Amino acid sequence: MSAQEERNALTAPTALYDQALSLLREFPDGVPPRRGYSRPRKTAVGKDPLPREEARSAIREALSPLPDDPAALHRRFERLGIQDRHRYLIGFTVAGLPLPADQVDAARALGRRLVRTGATASTVIAGIALLGRLGEPEDVPYLSVLGLLRDLTGPVINALDILDRRSAAVVWLAVYARSDELRPFVHALWTGARQAVHPELVALSTSPRFVSSAVARRIAEASRLPDLLDRHPSDTDLLARAGRLLVRMGCSRDEPTDLLAYRDALRVYDGVVGRAGLLPPTLDNAAMLLSLALDLSSGTGVLLDWPPGRRAVLLESLGRLLAEPRWAVAGATASTADQRRRADWIRRTGQQPFKRRATPDGFRVEVVAGDPADREPVEARVLVDGRPVVPAVFGRGRAHSPDHLLDEGRLRAGAEPREVQLAEAYCTEGCCGALYVTIRRDADQVVWENWRQNMPGSREPAPELPAYRFDASAYDREIARAETDCSWSWRARTVARLIKAGLIEEPDVLSRWDASRYWISSGFDDPDTAVVTFWYVPGMVSGSPERADSPLQFRWVIRDDGTPPEAQAAAALRRLAEEDPKSYARVCGGSRERAEELGFSWPDGA
Structure with missing residues (x-):
């Protein structure tokens, strides 16, 4: 061995597994801290990162054929410009790598060496992915320790979910559970x-x-x-x-x-x-x-x-x-x-x-209000042949509320096709997507077709759904029943629904005040209130709106007074028709500057 080789051997970087194990031993009882451990990330100097498709091709080249030792894989990664930032691509590529039966033992051995001695995230993740396919019980403790390093937690849990679900859950809770x-x-x-x-x-x-x-x-x-x-x-x-x-x-x-x-x-x-x-x-x-x-x-x-x-x-x-x-x-x-x-x-x-409740053609809309102690949302669950459509194909959020799907008549079928959003991701559509279907009437049938999932960032193809056909008369009866059924609703929610129905039927109740209907429902923080919100743009009623791009939003809270919901809603609609709602509602949105310009107080803390 030359002097340079001796120096390189003496200064060889510490394996990531050894780093994680050393950090773990520093904590009392050897229990990891919440969120695991971070480690400094090294950025390649003087190299622009490879675009996604080029990186995918380079990873395939580096893995074909599989090298005999971790050092060889590290050299290939360096030569091809594969960096730690490509760790998820590495995992997906290894997961789909063809492995003939006569190469399985060698691939498993390489995976173990990479996991136990690899010093870079890119090579270690290749090992984790190999063990996710080929690992055995003896590999679980090594993977569990590596999973405490934050940039390896996701790949480790993916591998452990295959090898040992309990260990995967323990690592997941140790790192991700923040309570x-x-x-x-x-x-x-x-x-x-x-x-x-x-x-x-x-x-x-x-x-x-x-x-x-x-x-x-x-x-x-x-x-x-x-x-x-x-x-x-x-x-x-x-x-x-x-x-x-x-x-x-x-x-x-x-x-x-x-x-x-x-x-x-x-x-x-x-x-x-x-x-x-x-x-x-x-x-x-x-x-x-x-x-x-x-x-x-x-x-x-x-x-x-x-x-x-x-x-x-x-x-x-x-x-x-x-x-x-x-x-x-x-x-x-x-x-x-x-x-x-x-x-x-x-x-x-x-x-x-x-x-x-049997329904012809297996189409049903079930409005479900969840446990109020958990602040569960109200859903309009669409079932076909007894199976709920939204969770079957869209795992990122609940079905929309009846306020959205039923009160606005969005599920009604007309001669003109109508695209309807059935569900939106729990964050937003722009973040994690939404589920759409097109509804149209075709002679004596109603057709649900052209399903569309907008799922930004998803690496998996969206499930394909067939077109569903329902008897039109039975479909119309079911929609009418669902739209008029209030058995699931509590008093304040019923008040809100009746106010909304009244404003849909007579939009000029608000428009006469240069206002337009917005969100109307029961209060989230206080379910025993009905909340009416509306937008205000001066000059709207005359057809010459003033700064329509800068509207103010108002909020009127109506507390349940114990009288029948129909009476409360009728009283609210009369007041909206007779008194300018801006005089008793409060500004809740828009901009402070616009509110002050129009003579309204901006809410404290907003």
């Missing part, structure tokens, strides 16, 4: 304190503030929830927690795909529903069981791979249980406004998931 309330549970998981997992799980809050659908799934996977239920069959606290985790996984406000990705969902449903009779008839438990029933009847739970008839059996069991007198009085002791609101929701919604 302090979860740290004792993560500590028990990471240290292998098996006896502590059960009590820490029972102690966890499953409030949406702390537990999203993804967190709920990973908690269930990490704790081996079905096994815990089997070991503690009489623990009603654990049983209730398991039910709440299922509810959170199916939450449409987050990602409905989490419930579908949870491999043990059927076992947990069986365990919870099969033992639900052991639960005390509290308001919390009644709401949890009703939420499960709603999901099993028209939500994401329908889409699980159920054995024939099993889902119907579980629904019937829940229906019988919740009809028992002891459950019927679960909300009788409600003392706070939140508890009374929840008890009212149970009374309104209690029979909905158990009604077997």
